[in-house]
Amino acid sequence: MPEHDEGDASTGAPDDLPREAVETVERLTRLAREAVDDREASAYRDRRSAVLDDYGFTARVREDENGATLVCHPAEWLDADGVVDFEAIDDTDRATEVVLSGPGEQGAWAEAEARNRDVVEAVLEAEGSVHAANARAFADFMGNHYASPMSAAREHHVREFLEEYYPRNAWPTDEERAVVEQSLRAVFEKTETPYPLD
Known part of the structure; x- marks a missing residue:
């Protein structure tokens, strides 16, 4: 500048x-x-x-x-x-x-990762490791692709995660795959944010 x-x-x-x-x-x-x-x-x-x-x-x-x-x-x-x-x-x-948002936004990514990590830990404590694994996958998606906290996700982010990122990049177990939407609801509950697909 x-x-x-x-x-x-x-x-x-x-x-x-x-x-x-x-x-x-x-x-x-x-x-x-x-x-x-x-x-x-x-x-x-x-x-x-x-x-x-x-x-x-x-x-x-x-x-x-x-x-x-x-x-x-x-x-x-x-x-x-x-x-x-x-x-x-x-x-x-x-x-x-x-x-x-986008590649190269390291400062925003670090801030988003810190916030997302806290949410993943809250999900782990309240819901267990299966839901926490899904929360971690969503945190990686929002952080790496949008340099944003999970709470900032909108409907198109959640759909992109569920339909494209999760099946291709998260390598979920059958147990994790079966409850992924429940896991996302737990994420938004912990951030006191409405679930975008409701």
Whole structure:
């Protein structure tokens, strides 16, 4: 990211976001994505907008085959309909991108793994080793593929795990396979999160 400079003297807006602002916006974005309540998620996004407004910036999350990326750029690049006007882009270096999910997100992976490990241990203590093995498989899937805690999983994550990852990569025993959905319910119960397939 370029160093923060003095910006446009006529508007008082900086030419790029300071590092501390980027870190705050990233944190609020992650909290909004992980929130299980729509009102809570909206509150985080509103706080993110307030931070960005101070610098004349806006943000969106780009989703593609490589995962999710937070994109912050000057609000002046948008037209009246909120669509990027490419003719208004004066310097692409003013934009900042932060990977939110996908390969290479080691910091987020470590944080997710720590949270997931605690959940697996809770499942082991309450439900036993068979359910814990399934919980561990789900933790590996969410951590390695999405750098996310299990509590952040949505319906498409759970279906991908059950239909693709689990039979191909988890090498479950017959006993584990027979109770895998019960195990996932235990995971969401421990994180006080609604089961996405209900």
